[in-house]
Amino acid sequence: MQYIANAKEAKKIDGISIEQIGIPSLVLMERAALAVAKRVEELAKKEDSVLIICGVGNNGADGVAAGRMLSEHGYRVTFLLLGNMQKASEEMRVQLAIVKNLALSVRTTDDFLKEELEQYTFVIDAIFGIGLSREITGKYAQWIQAVNAMQKPVVSVDVPSGIDATNGQVLGIAIRAKETITFGTLKSGLLFFPGAKYAGVVQLADIGFPKSALKEVCLQTISYDREDVKKLFPQRIPYSNKGSYGKVLVIAGSKNMGGAAYFAARAAYEMGCGLVKVITHQNNRDMLLEKLPEALLECYHEETKEEEISDMLTDVVQWADVIACGPGLGTSPTARSLFETVIKEENKPVVLDADAINLASTLSDNIFQKNKILTPHLKEMSRLIETPVATIQTDLMHYADMAKPATIVLKDARTVVVSDEKRYINRSGNHALAKGGSGDVLCGMIAGLLARKTEPFLAASLATYLHGLTAEEYVKNRSSSSMFASDILDMLSTILP
């Protein structure tokens, strides 16, 4: 499991390590620089001509120290200083004095022509790190543009200069790196797009922040790695029966969208729950009986009266441990009536997906209740909170927070999960998942885990992680274009413990 910091938290970790615990800032910096130099030695050839472009803060100071280490190991390095040296940090002054004593080539943008950039074959970007505080304009923007135009490999120090370390947004312009070496903890801005794209491959370097500093900052945002799955996924027990693994009610599939009911119901079974019952439109009966005979079925049609639906639901809701409502449900009067009955349930976990979220957007009542788990994609979220998609995209975590005290799975290429104070950023998966039916499978997976008595945050985050892993496994020997929702289901049995 990885703990993820935003810019403020990362600064706090620096501060506690240096001021309270007493590790000299320059000690941390030397370790940061060593990590950068070590990686650049793996990537750059001795014949390369390395340009280290440095701002005047501590990110720049890291760059100066890394360049000095590379020079000691036989690389040709040139430092290009960008910014007002009157404002240089204390550490930057120290690092610069060292390289000047070593008679290394230190240039400033006053006497360095942009045409000279052509001579360099490798770049270290140390202009801004977590201290970037506003849009980049003027001279800084011009140099970043010029570095990107070089089309040479760039390694960014801590954060690609220009990326907001918290939300991954480009503050005007940003360096496009091949790799980013980040220190101590992953930064959320390196995970969210577009930051993730600008950062390239992200390497995490331990530079000696004490565990107690990390603990004191009490990072609330996590992300999983493959080794977490075995620890987190609920175990099956020898002395058990289907009742031990919970019952899921799936309310899904309208007249022309039966597949969604199948995807969600089978996904719940794949996650190991004991029984799945599906309430769906009559049209889907034969398909479900054939494709998923393990599911129990209750069907309705256009003429089914509201009282009948209500009676049917009362019994089934009672029966279920978890309810998943919405995939392919449509927004017909019957769908609405099913939805409105289900959301009255206040004690059991209720997963609301797709059309259930669209129906919720038309309600004046607050749907963000404690027992609800909502799984909107950005367009559904936009309807739900009446905020444009483009605005939500600028800060997924901030908008996901609005759903409290409900649990939310805000789906995007980097899905986030928020529940109370717990936050999760998903790093698994790829564009193979960008296809109809993917979300239906995820909804069923979450419900399946909830039925196994997994608490909502863990159920939502672990299901999201596993959903992504299926795509990673799939593309190992197949085209990412050819993955279907059914393939996610088929892959599950190969990745679950």
Ligand SMILES: NC(=O)C1=CN([C@@H]2O[C@H](COP(=O)(O)OP(=O)(O)OC[C@H]3O[C@@H](n4cnc5c(N)ncnc54)[C@H](OP(=O)(O)O)[C@@H]3O)[C@@H](O)[C@H]2O)[C@@H](O)CC1
């Ligand atoms: N000892 C430590 O703390 C350790 C820190 N470490 C390293 O330090 C980095 C953080 O260093 P930092 O805090 O000095 O901030 P940094 O990213 O260099 O930027 C600040 C400078 O940028 C300027 N500036 C900001 N926005 C601007 C804009 N839009 N346009 C123009 N200027 C702008 C700002 O100027 P000002 O806002 O004051 O005008 C200031 O001069 C961190 O990412 C890691 O690499 C590691 O070595 C571990 C130990």
Ligand SMILES: Nc1ncnc2c1ncn2[C@@H]1O[C@H](COP(=O)(O)OP(=O)(O)O)[C@@H](O)[C@H]1O
């Ligand atoms: N480019 C991508 N990279 C990673 N995951 C993706 C990408 N595109 C889509 N996904 C995932 O696929 C799922 C799509 O869900 P959704 O949009 O609800 O699909 P549908 O409504 O067709 O079932 C989400 O879990 C989302 O995070």
Ligand SMILES: [K+]
């Ligand atoms: K940087």
